[in-house]
Amino acid sequence: MAAPHYRKVELQSPADFTYLYANTVALSRQKLDLNLPPSATNDDKPDPMRERVRELVDEYITRTFTTASSSISINGLDSSSPAFPFPAAFTAPETVEYEPFDAELAARVSTLYAQLESLTTTVAQLRREAPRKAAKAYAAQLAGLIEEESKEDDELDEQDEDKDEDGNENAESRDRTAQDAEAMDVDVNTGATGSEPASTNAKRRSRRGHPDPAWTLDIPLGTDEEAERWRSGDIAEVYESTLRTLQRLQGEGDAEIGGAAGSGSEGNALATTVGKAERAGRAAEVVESM
Template identity: 55%
Template sequence: MQTPHHRKIELQSPADLTYLYANTVALARQKLDLHLPSSASNDPNTPDPMRERVRELIDEFITQTFTSALASISINGIDFVSSSGGTDSSLPFSATLTTPETVEYEPYDGALAARVTSLYAQLESLTTTVAQLRRDAPKRAAKAYADALAKALAEDNAEAEMLDREAKDVEMANGITKTEEEGSNSGNPVQDPPKRTFSSSKSEWKLQAPLGSDHEAERWRHGDMAETYSDTLRILLRLQGEVVVAGDDHHDSETADGSRALATTVGQAERAVRATEVVERM
């Protein structure tokens, strides 16, 4: 009686059932020869009635067992009894046991064999490529990231050096203005700072700055516009994070380490953004 709670015995072909039945019969013959050997009889040519009767009972039991199990066997998902097309379960079972297993061969296809060989060669090539990429890709990615990061840091350092040079130029201008003021107050002549001389100069290198009206030119000559220019640069440096106080050397030495707080923070943020872009592009 079939119940939905137990799975059927799944076989791939009727030859599997034949194989199981043949192995069961062979084991039964071995046990029969062990316990009732044919050499024990007085006449080897005359069959032993007891041995023959036991063999018939064993064969009948094995056949009955396999016949009863046919309802619980499925071949490729199809019930064995329904696939055989008969109501008597013994008939398809006996036909299955008596039908020899046939092996069918297809004609050799050269194009198909060449296709299989080509696919196997392609598979081996792709496997080799993947293995090579697993060894080399991390190293190349790390090198590219290191080069990009080094380039970004070099650009940041160049920008920081340029800001330092601009700050030194402003400090030098402030020192010159202060020296001129002290010299004018004391009446002593002020020595001009050493100037850099160029072996050759081109006309396009000379800066021709318009001074505006005569009044503005007079202010430039007396130093009023220079002070305004210095104040403007000082304000710009404060906005960049530089703390510049004219005439206060002690204050400048104390604030030298933390004078570029804003500029340093902006530089670090830009380096972080560039590093993130490099990682996203990989």
């Protein structure tokens, strides 16, 4: 009866087989150092027992891989093929291959390093200058907006002044017309009784023009109850009591209570006012320095 055929272990390259052998040898060295540690002295003489154990372990590993090589195929090569790497790959000295120097590749690497240095310099320069430029641009834009708003305010003021001048001219012309009409009435009604000056004044008031609606100051007073409180004076009392409370909290209201305590309270109020002025000046300096 013929022996059954088993499929061999297939490897893709000789490096796979070399990797397995190297890992096995490395593990054997770890076990050897664990059970037979090297001497702690600086003596260069090897331990005979340790060297003998290492030789036996290496011989066993080599014999094991030699026996298993008949069941391994590397990229279609069997152990019977002369191109099979084992065990010649483990006994032959390691060879180092060098590629020829590529001038074009070296020039490209130099160019890329130069670009990297240039970009690094550009980034560092932008980190130094970008915040300053952004601050200047923001300040210029803010100054432009402030200038535009000031121009608009000036134009509105000029328009208001023109309206006021036109209203004054209209009022003067109406006054002149009323005076002329009054003079004519005086000439016509010469020799009249004492009641005539009163009628003349009434006519003068009736002939005067109505005021410009723009001159009327319309202030919203809230609800009807709030408007009534404004008219009756209750709101003024509320504001007065509130101001007195604030003065007491600031140390300014004690002067009204007693004469002796008044001087101290005035000093406290003055100190509070000076402190407020100093804090406001410091805040203005901080805002200007930003």
